[in-house]
Amino acid sequence: MGILKFRKQHSKKVENEKVKTLIQEQIVQERTLQENLERVNTLEVENDFLKRKIALLENENYKLKEGLTNIQGNMGDSVENSYQALEKLNEVDSSMDEIRQDSKEILDDIMSLESNMEYTSKSSTDIEEGVNAILEAIEGISTIAFQSKMLSFNASVEAARAGEAGKGFAVVAEEVQKLATSTTDLLNHIKEKTDYFTTISKTLQESAQESLRKTKDINTRIDNFNTTIADTTVKNKDALNDISATNDEIFMSLAKLDHVIWKINTYISIIEEKPTFDFVDHHNCRLGKWYYQGEGQESFSHLNCFSHIESDHAHVHNGTKHIFDYLSNVKENIEHITDGINEMERASEGVFDGLDRILDEKKRSA
16 A cells, blocks of 8 residues: 555656756746747848838839939930030130131231331332432522523623624624523423422322331231230130040040949849839940040040940940840849949949040040
8 A cells, every 4th residue: 555655656756857858948938939929020020120221211212213314314415515515615616716727917017017107108218319419400590591691791781782793703702592482491391290209209208107117016916916826726616625634524424324323224224123214225325436436436436445445335235235135034143233333343443434534535635
């Protein structure tokens, strides 16, 4: 009886221990379950928070795209307006060159006129000197005519005293008298003409000297005008170079902005798992047209580093094309898409660096 009772008590004790152990295990399980539930709730909260953050980031990405697209449009307009301003300034520069050439021709003509005026003035002086010489000769001839008259008068007086014997001599004296009178009349007529020529010569000389003075004044003014035009032309060319350099910098910034927006659109396409913009190759985007057929080809193709951006630019577009090929199933093709992203990003850095080097080389070669 005693042994049986002991066995029963022992068995009951063992059962109680088992029950106690089960209860403790259940408590632990419940605590574990509670902790897991709390973790699940925490994870759900964190997951919801992450979803909201992703939604905010996606929304911000769209807003950023809108803002950058707006800036892109404004910069595109600025570049176009700048090109138009450069064209007008180039026209002004050409006009200034024409004005400078016309001014030089006018100055040459005036210098020729000045030389002619100096010759005319000298000729007038020579004429005046010649007329004065003629007047001196006339004065001498007039003296001789007067002496001839006096001689003829004396001869007439002596012929009258001689009577019949002096008649022949009287005739000669009369003829000498007539010749002297005719000579005096002719000399008076010549003197009148030479006096008239002297007046004309003096007037012509004064006019020539006045014209020469005015010509020299005009010559000085045109010379100053040419100097002003030359200075203005230099300043205009400097302004053209500055505007052109600024326009180049604006375009390079616009090209960079184009690539930023291109990458944003590529990431949005991955998020939406479909292309969200029309794909074009590297020949037909803004930078491509600039590079192959536009201002870039005209103004930069002679630079050594110009050709370096072509490969990187092509890889930017190829990276996006590679991504687009796998958008139908992003989850399964995430590795391929990641490869495309890496190619696009690396090449984009190369394009940015290449554009900077193009600008730097052009500035150094200017």
